[in-house]
Amino acid sequence: MTTKVLAIDDSRTIRNLLRVSLEGAGFEFHSACDGQEGVDIFPDVDPDVVITDINMPKMDGFGVIDTLRSGPNRTNVPILVLTTESSDDLKSRARNAGATGWIVKPFDDGSLVSVLRRLTGHVS
Amino acid sequence: MSVNSIRDTFFEECEELLEALVEGLAQMEDTSDDMEVVNAVFRSVHSIKGGAGAFALDRLVSFAHSFETVMDKVRDRALAVDEKLMGLFHRAGDHLADLVAAARDETELDDEIETGLVNELESYLDGDTAVEDFCFDAVTLDFDGPQIDLGGEDPVSSARVFHIRFAPSRALYENGHEPLLIFDALAEFGSLSVEADLSLLPEFDSFDPADAVLSWQLSLTTSEPETTLHEVFEFVEGLCALEIEMDQTAGPQAIELPEPSALPDEAVSPTPQDTALPQISTDVPVGVTSAETLTGKKPDPGQGKSTTAPATKELRGPKPTLRVDLDRVDRLINTVGELIINQAMISQRIEELDLPTVAHLTNELEAYKLLARDIQEGVMAIRAQPVKPLFQRMSRIVREASDATGKKAKMVTVGDSTEVDKTVIERLADPLTHMVRNAVDHGLELPAERTEAGKDQTGTIRLSAAHRSGSVFIEISDDGAGLNRERILAKAMEKGLVPPDVEFSDPEIDNLLFLPGFSTAGQVSALSGRGVGMDVVKNAVHALGGRVSITSTPGKGTTFAIVLPLTLAVMDGFVISVADQTMVIPISSILETIRPNPRDIHVVGTDSEVVSVRGSYVPIVDVADSLGLGQCDDKNSNGILLLVSTEMQGLTALRVTAIHDQRQVVIKSLESNYAAIPGVSAATILGDGKIALILDPEELIRLAHAPGHDPFAQHSRMELRHG
Numbered sequence: 001m002t003t004k005v006l007a008i009d010d011s012r013t014i015r016n017l018l019r020v021s022l023e024g025a026g027f028e029f030h031s032a033c034d035g036q037e038g039v040d041i042f043p044d045v046d047p048d049v050v051i052t053d054i055n056m057p058k059m060d061g062f063g064v065i066d067t068l069r070s071g072p073n074r075t076n077v078p079i080l081v082l083t084t085e086s087s088d089d090l091k092s093r094a095r096n097a098g099a100t101g102w103i104v105k106p107f108d109d110g111s112l113v114s115v116l117r118r119l120t121g122h123v124s
Numbered sequence: 125m126s127v128n129s130i131r132d133t134f135f136e137e138c139e140e141l142l143e144a145l146v147e148g149l150a151q152m153e154d155t156s157d158d159m160e161v162v163n164a165v166f167r168s169v170h171s172i173k174g175g176a177g178a179f180a181l182d183r184l185v186s187f188a189h190s191f192e193t194v195m196d197k198v199r200d201r202a203l204a205v206d207e208k209l210m211g212l213f214h215r216a217g218d219h220l221a222d223l224v225a226a227a228r229d230e231t232e233l234d235d236e237i238e239t240g241l242v243n244e245l246e247s248y249l250d251g252d253t254a255v256e257d258f259c260f261d262a263v264t265l266d267f268d269g270p271q272i273d274l275g276g277e278d279p280v281s282s283a284r285v286f287h288i289r290f291a292p293s294r295a296l297y298e299n300g301h302e303p304l305l306i307f308d309a310l311a312e313f314g315s316l317s318v319e320a321d322l323s324l325l326p327e328f329d330s331f332d333p334a335d336a337v338l339s340w341q342l343s344l345t346t347s348e349p350e351t352t353l354h355e356v357f358e359f360v361e362g363l364c365a366l367e368i369e370m371d372q373t374a375g376p377q378a379i380e381l382p383e384p385s386a387l388p389d390e391a392v393s394p395t396p397q398d399t400a401l402p403q404i405s406t407d408v409p410v411g412v413t414s415a416e417t418l419t420g421k422k423p424d425p426g427q428g429k430s431t432t433a434p435a436t437k438e439l440r441g442p443k444p445t446l447r448v449d450l451d452r453v454d455r456l457i458n459t460v461g462e463l464i465i466n467q468a469m470i471s472q473r474i475e476e477l478d479l480p481t482v483a484h485l486t487n488e489l490e491a492y493k494l495l496a497r498d499i500q501e502g503v504m505a506i507r508a509q510p511v512k513p514l515f516q517r518m519s520r521i522v523r524e525a526s527d528a529t530g531k532k533a534k535m536v537t538v539g540d541s542t543e544v545d546k547t548v549i550e551r552l553a554d555p556l557t558h559m560v561r562n563a564v565d566h567g568l569e570l571p572a573e574r575t576e577a578g579k580d581q582t583g584t585i586r587l588s589a590a591h592r593s594g595s596v597f598i599e600i601s602d603d604g605a606g607l608n609r610e611r612i613l614a615k616a617m618e619k620g621l622v623p624p625d626v627e628f629s630d631p632e633i634d635n636l637l638f639l640p641g642f643s644t645a646g647q648v649s650a651l652s653g654r655g656v657g658m659d660v661v662k663n664a665v666h667a668l669g670g671r672v673s674i675t676s677t678p679g680k681g682t683t684f685a686i687v688l689p690l691t692l693a694v695m696d697g698f699v700i701s702v703a704d705q706t707m708v709i710p711i712s713s714i715l716e717t718i719r720p721n722p723r724d725i726h727v728v729g730t731d732s733e734v735v736s737v738r739g740s741y742v743p744i745v746d747v748a749d750s751l752g753l754g755q756c757d758d759k760n761s762n763g764i765l766l767l768v769s770t771e772m773q774g775l776t777a778l779r780v781t782a783i784h785d786q787r788q789v790v791i792k793s794l795e796s797n798y799a800a801i802p803g804v805s806a807a808t809i810l811g812d813g814k815i816a817l818i819l820d821p822e823e824l825i826r827l828a829h830a831p832g833h834d835p836f837a838q839h840s841r842m843e844l845r846h847g
Contacts, residue, residue, distance in 0.1 A: 010167065010171060011137065011171045011174055011175055012133055012134075012136075012137045013130065013133055013134040013137050013171075013174075013175035013178065014174060014175060014178065016130045016133050016134075017130055017178055020130060049300075053174075055166070055167050055170050055171075056167070057163075057164070057167065069298070069299065074298070075300075076297060076298050076299070076300050077300050078300030078301075078302075079299075079300055083174075084170065084173060084174045084177060091358070092361075095358070095359050095361060095362070096362065098295075098298070098299040098300075099299070099359065100299055100300040100301055100359060101359055102358075102359065105174050105177055105178065107178075118305060118308070119300075119302070119305065
């Protein structure tokens with residue numbers, strides 16, 4: 001079965017880049033353009049891994065992690081934070097909210113793909 | 125999707141983000157306290173930075189970062205926004221737009237402005253410069269695994285043994301972590317042995333698969349410093365019991381780092397992929413952080429609720445959109461134009477057949493006509509865009525113009541969601557820029573003068589757009605001193621543009637501004653006087669099938685109004701005949717049609733005629749005469765009068781021989797197929813395949829006032845036939 005990725009990012013450019021990298025690598029790619037849409041479509045998409053931005057309208061990345069980890073539809077799927085930020089403070093906030101990993105933009109698609117393969121390969 | 129098209133999308137997105145930025149900054153002017161607005165501004169800059177990073181546009185990233193860092197401080201309420209900072213934000217926004225444009229066009233920008241701006245921005249950061257915080261090279265990133273700190277030592281000789289006890293909590297698994305991945309990451313640093321502690325494993329009947337019962341004892345021989353190991357555990361901090369101890373007895377020993385494949389059997393066999401984990405780790409202090417800190421965390425009830433409201437799901441988020449090559453749309457528009465012509469031809473042919481029972485056919489033909497119109501409107505809607513981006517660009521012009529002139533100005537916009545054809549918007553940019561610049565430069569007074577006049581020191585430039593009866597109305601107004609009519613008239617006479625000793629009404633004087641060769645300012649200022657006069661503005665608007673007019677009230681300000689057709693491709697027109705020729709006149713310009721009673725027509729002077737319309741006299745212009753086609757053939761019939769309202773001379777009646785039909789016509793440029801003819805704006809193809817000229821009422825009236833002018837003289841009589 002193909003591995004499903006849900007990418008939540010308000011930047012169309014980043015969504016496109018992710019789509020190209022991940023679809024090219026054989027992932028099934030879904031995306032949402034803000035946190036709220038991300039958590040809304042999460043149950044339908046039922047992804048194997050979530051990649052989320054932090055700074056987004058409507059609901060930010062922390063909200064996404066919070067909702068996915070502690071809401072009524074809580075999930076154990078890995079959640080990777082993909083952001084330009086790299087401060088320890090934000091990292092620890094994300095970690096405390098329940099993020100699984102932290103990737104700094106810009107990302108190298110080869111590495112991203114192999115990280116995702118490993119994360120999801122082991123999980124499933 | 126290729127990298128290039130992603131790049132294109134990035135720049136498109138940048139345009140939108142820059143728009144949002146300008147809008148946000150404008151809102152901040154009013155309510156710098158609204159954190160939603162500040163957030164939106166921050167996000168715009170931030171997203172540009174994020175995307176630019178993906179394309180290695182370092183300069184853009186770097187500047188956006190400086191900008192964003194200051195904005196972040198405002199967001200954190202660590203910095204209050206005053207007028208000076210607001211001005212800096214505006215300039216930084218402008219520069220960001222320039223950088224985006226330069227990156228897109230692959231041109232270089234002057235460093236000087238940027239250095240100045242960055243310095244200014246950083247002066248708000250209490251010394252901790254933004255650039256130092258943000259190191260691009262290091263950021264690529266985190267995938268390459270933690271940096272190996274060799275510390276100048278030979279790695280082989282400094283290998284040490286670490287004993288690690290790792291006991292995950294249930295929360296670790298719930299956060300999507302996987303111990304195997306952590307072991308993988310560790311195994312890459314050296315030789316790893318792993319031993320599972322199964323002592324807590326319950327009896328099978330009391331087994332809860334979600335429980336965390338396994339723990340591990342690891343032993344790693346590596347030359348990595350201890351901090352690197354902590355980094356591996358960064359993201360499980362608080363989710364496990366963790367102890368890392370260096371084996372003091374072993375000490376640094378000279379061992380060869382084994383190949384990953386040579387790991388002991390107990391070790392997790394590393395996958396062939398050679399990347400480390402996404403930093404699932406860092407500076408975790410040795411020891412345990414209680415898992416309660418995580419599990420005890422209360423979810424935001426509001427957020428929890430909103431996720432379970434599928435009813436509103438479809439309503440959220442932007443509407444799905446489709447990006448289409450403009451050429452395809454234009455081809456479609458052309459085809460629709462042909463369809464409309466084709467429809468007209470079929471109608472005509474059927475009429476000519478003179479069939480006895482055509483009633484049902486006529487109905488279906490009518491339906492065809494409606495469908496064709498629906499298609500046409502649908503296609504036009506694709507090309508329609510809100511004027512907002514255009515208006516927003518003007519705020520920069522206002523800012524730059526006020527900086528250059530020492531005048532204080534702010535811009536307000538009204539109706540910026542009004543949609544106008546894309547080409548119209550593009551071609552309106554230059555005239556609008558010029559008019560806005562003029563409004564600040566010539567329209568507004570200096571702050572001191574304004575104070576003296578009892579006005580707010582800051583002048584207002586107002587841009588408005590609206591749809592009215594099939595046209596787009598755009599107004600540019602200022603609340604300045606109004607036009608100095610004495611000076612305008614004096615200037616026009618001095619330049620010989622108007623005959624001396626002629627009485628002019630105020631509107632007539634105002635319109636002198638549009639005369640070629642007229643320059644208002646006593647001295648041409650560096651700003652407005654860029655060799656572009658209002659006549660150029662007028663021509664540009666005219667070329668779009670529009671009109672520009674001017675109204676001014678002394679002491680109160682000046683307003684320029686532009687009226688434009690909704691589309692450049694199709695219009696509704698009356699099919700009329702003039703001197704045996706079939707022509708079309710735009711319906712939008714006609715207020716009323718009159719079949720005059722001969723006793724209402726009066727001759728004034730030698731050959732000027734006026735018609736009395738409900739008690740007021742309206743001058744008559746003979747269209748055939750204006751076009752140089754001779755007088756209306758049958759003087760006695762008086763023809764039909766079309767009442768039009770013009771900027772030049774108010775209400776005027778155009779005399780034509782007859783009105784035949786009202787229909788939608790496809791506009792075909794005459795200039796690109798033949799040559800420009802005064803009084804004629806374009807041509808169209810009628811149902812019988814003949815070409816008909818589309819008349820320009822304003823120009824016709826102007827021609828009528830320029831005696832001796834024969835527009836057809838140079839072109840000989842035209843016999844245009846289609847096909």
